[in-house]
Amino acid sequence: MKVALIAPPFITVPPKDYGGTELFVAQLAEGLQKAGVPVVVYTIGESTVNVDRRWLYEKPEWPIKAVQHAFIKDMDHSAWAIRDAAETCDVIHLQSPQGIPCSRFTNVPIVFTLHGPHDPKLSEFYSHYPELYYVGISEFQRRQESLPRIRTIHHGIDLSLYQLREHKQQYLSFIGRIAPIKGTHVAIDVAKRVGIALKIAGDIQPIYRDYFKAKIKPELDGKFIEYVGLADLKAKNELLGNSLAMLFPIKWNEPFGLVMVEAMACGTPVLAFPGGSVAEVVRDGVSGYVCRSVVDMAKHVTTIDLKPRAVRQYVEENFSLARMVGQYAALYQEVLKPGDARKIA
Known part of the structure; x- marks a missing residue:
């Protein structure tokens, strides 16, 4: 065949x-x-x-x-x-x-x-x-x-391409299209509420350049809120693997959301809003949390205590x-x- x-x-x-x-x-x-x-x-x-x-x-x-x-x-x-x-x-x-x-x-x-x-x-x-x-x-x-x-x-995903990192650094990550439906501005809100730095990576498509200029760019200072550009596989491993959690505050029905699996493969839990496939990909309390609101997501950032090895094991067993x-x-x-x-x- x-x-x-x-x-x-x-x-x-x-x-x-x-x-x-x-x-x-x-x-x-x-x-x-x-x-x-x-x-x-x-x-x-x-x-x-x-x-x-x-x-x-x-x-x-x-x-x-x-x-x-x-x-x-x-x-x-x-x-x-x-x-x-x-x-x-x-x-x-x-x-x-x-x-x-x-x-x-x-x-x-x-x-x-x-x-x-x-x-x-x-x-x-x-x-x-x-x-x-x-x-x-x-x-x-x-x-x-x-x-x-x-x-x-x-x-x-091919798990051999993603490195488990058990020792995290003090920042949150966001990877995805810089677009309203992906909730980039919400991720910034969460980071500011909890006082933990945020690193953003993603594609700025022409249709969303006005959104980037109005909602994202004014928040960027290169230290607390940082936009690092597009992320290849090596950059994803670094950005996702070292972060405390990946934020996925979507405002649409996600068909799948492969980046959630990539983050969890690095041992990084995902904090996501419900929508579409999210509840199928993130197992509450095992590989991350499905959050009801900005306040709920911020709360989970400050209390999250999921073991990186267990988060990766969840991907090994399911994805x-x-x-x-x-x-x-x-x-x-x-x-x-x-x-x-x-x-x-």
Whole structure:
């Protein structure tokens, strides 16, 4: 059985900093390859994922400046990739909806992972393709769809890439898009209430530059409230691993929130607002706390006493790469008709 993983053509696989979907594709691809499942990743030319790679576009394009142009580029990339993959692969796994209409032109079974928030218009679009095999990345996300072939597979991460740090420093961390729905300004509020420094890392997309200038930049002093820019894997290990807790004060329904798992893999508890997948990812009193309000989050900052090793163990038991790879491999085998391809050894 050979699997094609088709990533969007905007960010390298794996990403250099921002890119949850691209990190997912990279780790799934390499995990499948190690498990004996041949993989080809359709991406951009500068990607470095250590499997067979193919591309139409060489350079990354992020942040996206013109949505309509990006839509056309993604359609072009997806159509080319599906046509190419259909000649040599037994299963095609899509990450963006632009490729779905091409399923009408191939008999190769297609898996589609839903990475974004629920959108009624997209749900209507998906309903025209009931023959696809859909994957929700959280139970919350899956329950919002009414598709006949949908299941939940939580993300997993390669724990060897994340260092357990048992001795923490006196600061809090925030990693994510600098956007109102991610609650960057709330994280600053919490830090000021408890008098503990905050280090912020994340992408400032053009659409949210006014928010950054109005709500975030005036609070930055380079010492107590610090913006450190984008964070690659090494920087994430440092920033998350050394912090007392990672704040995740979201104001939307998070589809999954991979950075929560990354923080916990470093032995750092997560303090989060409820919304979407949060209660599935953070186990109250074990790997962090789901907080009701700013006051509640501030209270937990001052009283948190979770052992870093136990926090990491929670990730090992629930969000390992091996578990995710095994569940996707089982799905790929399931979608194949008897005799279509060799069984996984």
